[in-house]
Amino acid sequence: MPKNRHVPERSCVACGAKTPKAQLIRFVRTSQGPIIVDTTGKEAGRGAYLCRIPDCWEKAIGKRALERSFKKDLSVKDLEPVRTYYEANIAPQTATQ
Numbered sequence: 001m002p003k004n005r006h007v008p009e010r011s012c013v014a015c016g017a018k019t020p021k022a023q024l025i026r027f028v029r030t031s032q033g034p035i036i037v038d039t040t041g042k043e044a045g046r047g048a049y050l051c052r053i054p055d056c057w058e059k060a061i062g063k064r065a066l067e068r069s070f071k072k073d074l075s076v077k078d079l080e081p082v083r084t085y086y087e088a089n090i091a092p093q094t095a096t097q
């Protein structure tokens, strides 16, 4: 009988829901300051997780949920990679030209 595979779970920093790690996006705070989106899951550093719900990203960027998680003031520039990723991959795509 195969063993049950343990699925690691993490909490989204915005909504707090526990979700299997593989379904979350990981962020890493680099020592230089900027937050990077860790698409490989292998970047070293302090990590934070967000689920793929646009509302959560809005909270993370606009309401500073990521800042609270990293316990650090983040500038607009530090959050730029997060916003870029959000706009490219998470934000509801509208048919604007």
Ligand SMILES: [Zn+2]
Pocket: 012, 013, 014, 015, 016, 017, 050, 051, 052, 053, 056
């Ligand atoms: Zn969430």
